[in-house]
Amino acid sequence: MKRERVTVWRRQLASLGACSLLVAIAAGCTGSSASKEPNSVEGDAFSPFESPVTMGIAYSYSDISLPEGEFTDDHFLTRYLEKKTGINIKYEWEASGEEQYNSKLDLAIRSNDLPDVFIANREQFRVLVQRDMIVDLKPYYEQYTSDLVKSIYDATEGKALKEASVEGKLFGMPNVAIEADSPTYVWVRQDWLDKLKLPAPRSLDDLERISKAFIEEDPDGNGKPDTIGIPVNNTLIYGEKTGVHGLNSVFSAYHAFPKSWIRDEQGHIVYGSIRPEAKAALERIAKWYREGVIDNEFVLRKDIVDIVELNRIGIVFAPWWATYWPLSSAVAKDTKAEWRVFAAPVDSNGVFMTNSSPTTDRYLVVRKGYAHPEAALKMLNVLTRLERNQEPNKAEAQKLRATAVQLGVQLRNYYPFDLLLDYPDAIEKRYDLLIQAKNGDIDSETLDPETRSIYEDMLLENKAPLKNMEAWSTSQAYLLGGAVSKQHKVVKTSLFYGVTPTMEKKWTALQKLEHETYLKIITGELPIEAFDAFVSNWRNQGGSLITSEVAGLVDGNE
Template identity: 50%
Template sequence: MRARADQRAYVVLLSRLLLMLAMLIPLLISCSNGNSAQQEGQGETSGDGVFPSIPSIEEDPAYGKYDEPITVNIGFKIPDEKNASGETNDNNPVSRYFEKITNIKVVHTWEAKRDDSFLQKVNLAIDSGDLPDAMVVDRNQLRKLIENDMIADLTDVYREYGSSLIKAMYDSTKGIALQDASSGGKLYGLPNVAIDADAPSLLWIRQDWLEKLHLAPPRTFDDLARIAQAFAYGDPDGDGKRDTIGLPGDKKVVHGQDKAGLNGFDTLFSAYHAFPKNWIKDSDGKVVYGSITPENKEALTMLADWYKRGIIDNEFVLYREAQEPIVSHKAGMFFGPWWAPYWPLAEAVANDTKAEWRAYAAPVDGDGKFVTHMSPTTDRFLVVRKGFEHPEAVVKMLNAFTRLERRQDPNSGEVKKLDSFSAQTGVQLRSYYPFDLLLDYADAITQRYVNIQKALRSEIDYSSLDPDTKLIYEQSVAEMDNPKKNMDGWKAAKAYEYGGGVLYTTDMVQVRGIFYGTTKTMETKWAALQKQENDTFLKIIVGDQPISAFDDFVAEWKRSGGDIITGEVARIVNGK
């Protein structure tokens, strides 16, 4: 499952910004167990905020180099970036480095650019039975490969050859990642791991505007509405014009299972305990599609009222890009992820250095809890063709490029050369990894937040920080020494101080979806059902349809295949 096309541009831009900090924002607070619908708890770390100790390459046999060359034929997804001059997808400084340290030669059986093309290539390989030695598949393709006994059981291979680094990252998901890649107690794929913190949508507000208008920070719906109205009608920028807005929105209304979205109303729905575009279990333990529950009607009623009163920007449907009102200083509040200081706030603050943005976990529900839905912990799986002679070679390659990505590679001189190559060409090193499968600790953001705060208070030695955290610490110190003049420092400091800090300190109810795949009926019915849902929600909010249209939507959704799909999802979830 991938972000939609218009969100992909956001992720690409974010990645380029993060390259400057040599850190990864891969692709939902994962503190629940299995398929439980809800779990209550504070944003967590591993306890003391310190990443697990990783043995050196000499101490970890998972990195052992083959005595004789091994060839692995793969299906390769071509990155969006253009190759550096003189380099190719399968022969470049990164591929040559991996071959040097592993003695594994990677050969591209086929290549495909962009998600749709790659998806088609993988499906063709599965349907024809002509699989490369290894490739990355989605959740539905993994299930099909398992059902047709086409891929290797990696249980023992992973146990023996998986590095302590990737095992620690998988362990950070509390078993969810490996469970998603398993069937019948056997491990059939090596999953990616998404950062938990990417899922919650926080309320970002211009603190300088709050102070100018003598407003207290928000907590409840009423607080948010009062602030939005003041921003829309109270001249917070002091130019004597009515050119600012309240709360911006998005034509998609909610982002649902997707991540990296701006201006979605997910948090507002969640505060009503509505979770549109997510499959969940209701209070009776039954599988239900989150968009058709009664709580959605309550949320839509409130949103329609806010739109009518001007609390929600009445022109939000006209924006071509979600960030437009934010970077143009029309908006002083919006919903977005923890990394908003990297984008779009870096651009906004560069244009107006007086802007002081802060994040809040608001609004809360009737019990005073902040509620958030979760994105999938994993959505891609590295699989190995059944019968391939060296399945461990695939695991060793994952070990190698994960160690490089997480900046724990002991070959510092070689890595510096690779970083220099990336800086000179503008091509990210990960574009040349053999597989599009990135891992990090599920709780990486809150862990790094804790470590940075301890280092700033001299409670732990700065030199003991892991490489990613050390770099962020240095950027944060640079911002403290030279506020807002060092934009890299500003981005790192604000993302972790406010975004990571809010996630770490907030006691939140975290709701995890129970199904992220595709059923047989979905293949023919889902696109139309999604369009019907999006159109209905948007039209109700902007006043083109009455709130009673929600009831009509639910009835039509059920008749048009929704009930059949719900039954299919229930059978998959319940293992029948």
């Protein structure tokens, strides 16, 4: 994989003077890091408290179903966690989804009424450190962090912990993003391509032709003109976090990187959303909207999942893991559906361009005054071990997963907090091992526990195709998504993910201006020429000053 110069975000705290928070500007490629096997017995990292400890948590939930008689803070998984850690989980408050969670947490920070342990995003983390509201976890790290968690952090070459540290203090346990999660690929119904005798997509023109053919030529054979264009999320473009139905890869094909701070041809720091390349991409997308290539009702559509599940679409923009969601529900309803993934659309030179996400974007933190900061680390150890399929009691772990499957929900949706920890190059490494085991080049018994579990899902899917949707989702994600993740690509990484002083006052309004302008141009409410006025307004309303501030931070730390 070719990588352009990579720098990770830097943050500045005005109250700390010249001292900056969460800085890691580094150059070069992020290569594969060998992971070390965690010890099976690690003393304080996994030993439960002798006397029960209560931990108040802010809980963000989505898509959960509970067995009869169980509650959000007293169910099959919380009881497992309490047994393993000696920690009694108490939800101080609950929130439905990320937006509500952040709103409630912002209020809790302002009122200084914090839960004992909670997840904070980057901006919340900055404020918490600035106001001296959270615990320095460095004194607890070596003694209470498991070898598995340490090895994952080590695999980031120091980036993850550095981004959670200020003046030598570790104020949170950061998540670690999987590098393969960043690119947005195109997933296409291969059975429809075969029926209409269409080649696999490569370019933007290919996608346009395929989408029109799917709409006009009745690929599902039901005799109804009910196929819809490519679904689009109202977000339009994902910034730091990737997602489904975003238009990132369309912009990338034009070498446009909205929401990213990049360098122009002269080496100056610029904001990708106001670049001429973004204008060219918007013009193409507006054409697609007019012609129905993309779903021309996406603005009003309340739930894209409905049209996906009803198999009314044949193209989806999504990461490598799309077979977990949303494609699993579609295939469950139509087992004839054959989805394939492609590193497309490519640019005019035939190269797949993509943006990348930061190494870290959220943190597990502990409020000052909580008597047992080490409890947060113990809980993280147990959850990470479970998530990475390294729970020593295999039967117990399988029972948990079976319960979640029976309820139709991923097990991690029941976690008291969601702080994903995995090796940055995990997907590519597991793909290589799976292919070697499949071809008989290595003994499957030598696979690490997580890869072994995936391999068993592959065997199950081969033996009984589409009889177990969890096995189908996992095997297809790693075989198809893993393969495309290893293909050549050029990755563009934002040089800055922080907040400058002017951003604190102006950024919300500028982001609203950007989204409204993009949306109106795409839907035809504004002509493409309105982009130039948008750029001028963006600069005059604080964008130029913000650009200078970002440039000063980036250039001053290289």
